[in-house]
Structure formats: C-alpha cells, structure tokens
Amino acid sequence: MPGLRLTDSIAARLALGHGALLLALLLLTSAVFYFGTVGVLARSMDGKILSISNRLRAEYGRRPLEELVHEINAELTDGIDSDTEIFLVTAPGGARVVGNLSSWPTTGLPLGRLLNREVVRDGRPSSARLLVQPLSNGGLLYVGRDLSEQRAIRTLVVRALETATAVSLLLVIIGAWLSRRQIERRISGIRQTAHAIEAGNLTQRINVSGDDEFARLGVDVNRMLDRIEQLMSGVRHVSNAIAHDLRTPLGRVRARLDEALRRERTVPALADAARTAIDGIDDLMLLFNKLLQIAEAESGMRTKSFEQVDLSSIVQDIVELYDAAAEEAGVRLSVASHAPLSAQGDRDLLATAVASLIDNALKYAGRGARVELLARADVQGAAIVVRDDGPGVPAAELPRLTERFYRMDRSRHRPGNGLGLAIVAAIAKLHGGTLQLVNAEPGLHASIRLPEAKGAPPPLPGTRSAAAQTAAPAHLSNP
C-alpha cells in the first residue's frame, strides 16, 4: 500500500495542499460563525444588563425603595426572560432586600463593570454575568443574566466545529491516499512501458483507457514511441545496409590495392590499381552523398532557401538532360505540357527528384517504352508526374519502393543503390508534399505532389481529367 510520504508523492502533496486550504477555509468559517453567534449573543446580553440596570437606577434612584422592590418583583414574574434574569437589591449593610439570589459575591466586585461570577440563583448554583451599581440609599443593585444557556450554545458550536475539523482532516487523508493510489495506478502503466522500452523492448505500448489526462498522455507517448520505433528501425536498416553497401566496395578496393602492392611490380599495373581504387572510392562518395542528401532533406533545414520556382522549366531542363540517355535506352521521353507552373521550393532538390524519377523510368520501363513527364496544377496544388508504359511494379512492392536501400528482386543485378526513390520521397516531404507511386497498368505513375504555392495559377481546364486519371488510392500514397 502506498504510503503518504510527502517527498515522494505528488498525489499526497496535492491532497494535503487541498486539505490545508480546506482547513483554513473551515477555520475561517468557524471563526465567523462563532463570533456571529456566541459573540453576538454575549454582546446583546451585556447591552440588556446595562440598559436594565441604568433604567432601574434612573427611575427608582430618587424614589422610595418599595417602588424599586415592587418593580423588580414585577420583572421577575413577568415571564419575559424570567428563567435567566438575575436581580438583587441589598441594603447598605449588605442584607438582601429583594431579588432571586441566595448567595452572591460581596467582595472583589468593582462597581459599574460587567463580570462573570458564580452565584446561587433560586437555590441553584450557576454562573452569571453581573453588573453591580450603587443605589442612592447606600445599598447596591445587582443586575445580571444566567450564563448556563449561553455556555451550552458555545459548547455546542465548539463541538460541532471540532467534529467538522476532525472529519475533514480524515477526508483529506483518505482523499490523498485514494488519489495517490489512483495516480499511481494510472502512471504505473506508463512506467512499466518505459521500463520495458529501457530494457530494449521497443514494441511495448501503454494501455490507454478512458479519455482523461493520463489517457491523452498515453496516446501522445504511444505516438512518440511509434515514431521512435520507426526511426530506430530505419536507422538499423540503414546501418545494416551501409555496413553491407560500404563494406563490399571498401573490401574490393582494399583487396585490389593489397594485391597490387604484393604482386605488381610495373608502374602501369600499379597505376591501374590506383585508378580502380579511386573509381571505387568515388562510388562510395556518391553513396555517401545520397545518404547525406536524404538526411539533409529529412532534417527540414533546406526549407529556408525555398523560393518561387517554375516546375515546367525544371521538367524541361531535366528532360533535355536525359534525352540522349533515353535515346540510347530506346525509350521515348517526352514532356506533355509546357505551361509555366509555379511552386514554392528548392530548384536543385526538385530537379534532383525529377532526374531520379526519369532515371528510374529509363532503367525499368524497358526498351520501346514511352516515358511522359507532366507538370500540372491539381486540386491540392501542383504535381510533377512521370508516367511510363513499362511493366510497372508488383503491387506488394509499391509501398516499399521508397525505403532506403530497398531493391526489387528483379532489379538487384542492375546498377543502383536503392536510394533514388527514398531521396525523391524525402524531397517531396520536405516540400510539404508526397511522392505517390501507382501502378497504372501498364506502367508506373510516379507523381510528386506539392502543396499550393502563393500566386500559383488556378488549375487549367482540361487538366482535371488527367488529375483523375492519376489520382492515387489513399493506401498507396507514401508520405
């Protein structure tokens, strides 16, 4: 059972904090209540005693004593407050003349001041509030009230307040304990997940139930874990792939140089080995550059260099760069539209992406195929489409094409490193867009879809059908 040590429980601290506030409120209310009842009663009693005493002295001070006696008897029998009233008139010698006290204090009672004293009234001892004033005949006038009723009220109020305080303290403690347990229970799921992940089980997730703060925290943490797991598996994949892709050519270069040093004794042979080594290292640099390019695009750093670019002119430039290569590959490469189309972006990166898509199409569409490029406005913004009428890609492989180092079985023997489409996807994402790969049967339709740029022309009539034609099913889109 969780304890209530303040230093290690936020729930206990919260509950006790609230408890302290509650207690303060209770004390304040009690004080107001107490002084509003007992205090007011006491003050009004004092007022009454004083006014009666003063009235009696004023009315009867100069008249015969009998009239005062008569008046007091009347007061004592009039039924108003008679069970608490105290009256006493003493003769100059101290003997009782009239009144309902049989025993009263005779010494230590300053005249004219209200004091609490023990008396015997109608034969019963009781506490009383007394005012003693001198009469003109040398006697004394005692006026007072019995305090027992007031004492009873005060006792009642104090007891009620004590009980309330005790109950609320108890509630505070129980509340602290309960909420601590509740929070502990909600957090334990998160802590267990954290421990499991710390121990290396990245697939562990928090059990989310309900829709409170902890559930929302759980959902957020789970989402974060998904992302981390994805990144981790990406990193693992990349490092495996790098280990393989770099180790193989490095090994080759090293072996070649080693062998040359051991065997070759002629300058041309050594030069040849050096040249091969340089070529191998250059290939490695290319691979490095591509990986860096992806990392750079994914980091989002380049967005600051975005400017208005004309997608059509990029497409045109790259097509004119690849036209000779297409001719050689026996592929008809063409541009379907030349209308300017502006978007916000980085020209070099977009050109890289287009080049990569064309390069892919030339490699895989096959001799005799047609590859058509198109930069067009569509509903969401702009798109650069590269479509071929080659054999396309098996549906199961489509979503994996953009993974780094992923290579389809039938393309493993071809030159390439499996980074091309990963770069295109990273560039599209950097531009706030997506790379969509759709099997168009025949051929593959690859489109880089970019969000609308400010000042971009509206979609042209006649391009909509093209948009519908290449629109991708949602599950195929690869963000």
Add this chain to the structure above:
Amino acid sequence: MKSLVIDDEPETARYISNGLREAGHSVTCCADGLDGLHQALNETWDLIIIDRLLPGGVDGLSIVGKLRDLGKRTPVLIVSALTSTDERVRGLRQGGDDYISKPFAFAELLARVEALLRRAEPAQSTTQLRVADLALDLRTLQVTRNATPLALQPRELRLLAYLMRHAGQVVTRTMLLEAVWDCHFDPQTNVIDVQISRLRSKVDKGFSPALIHTIRGVGYLLGERRAGAALVR
C-alpha cells in the same frame, strides 16, 4: 601563374599545391585565416584557392568578402567540405568565382582553375566561335563543320558553345551540368557521357580530325588532340 592556397589541412594543401606546381604555377600556402587574409590583401595574385573553415578567427568567406569589398577581382576558387547547395550559393554570393566540394579529383580542380583564369582574360569576339573547321555563329546559331551545316537541338547548341568557349581546355561533367543544364547536383549517371556521344556523332562523324575528346576520369576537351594530352591520367 602566381597562386595562393589558403587551407589549414596540410594534406589537402600539399595535394593542391603540388598539383598546381606541376601545372606550372608558383604556389604560396597559408594555413591560417588571419595570415591568409594578409597575404590575399597585401600581394597581387593571379588566383586564390581558399578553404571555408579556417583557424585564426577569419573564415574563408570573410576573406573573399574583404577582397571584393576592396575592389580586388582576383579569381577565387572556394574549396569546402560544406557541400550543400545552400553553402555553395553562400560561397558564390560572397564573391567566390567557383566552388568545389571536398573530396575532389585534382583534375576537376585544375579544369576549374583553368576555366577561371580564362575567364579573367579579356573576352574575344563574341559573334563567332571557331575551332579548326568547326564554326558556331552566335547570332544565327548556325553550326558548320567544314562549311557543312549541322542540325543541333537548342541544348546541344549550348553544350557545343560551352565546349568551344573552353576549347583546348578540359571541362568536367559537373562544369557542363552547371553551365548547360543549370544543374547544381550530380545525377550520378552517365547522362553527360551520353549527351557528349550524341553531340560527337553530329559534330565529328564523317569529319576529320575528331574534335571532341574524352579525358578519362576527368571530362572532355574540344580541340585538336595535343592540347589536352598532358591531362590524361
């Protein structure tokens, strides 16, 4: 040629300066930014090669900036391991004439150096380019070889014009990509080779001597053979 190399990395500095000396330059090396700044400002150079990241509190770009602020137009080639387009653009805006990423082949650097030095020379006639019996009229965009008109596509014309402007000089694939296709990235395929072979089939096929030469591991050269022979690795 009097060249200044400012680079703090001894290996690279040695690589560059040895290569330049072999190509006939007299080379001074500086390994420190402040020292480099003094040298660059106080002496007259035909060429400055500068690394971007330097010790001594003065980086490569600020040296270039200072130089240009003082109105000196010495050709400057920036050499840097900062390879992104952003960094390139910053280097060129600051006043660099060209930018080359580390690591690089020396032939690439030398080709760019020669292009820079050629640029620094006063321009020749700009209405017609002529190499041997190949002529390109820049006003009519007519290309003739031995007085026979050749049919070239617009981009092939640009490619040929660039090669002819740098006739007798090795141009690398990256230089062609930048100048002809405005591509500041490496497509890492043989696109340029294929472009050149198509151009060659139009310019050289059926004519003699061949004018477009491949310099293995470096790039291309347009001209009569002997000019670039020394560059073959």
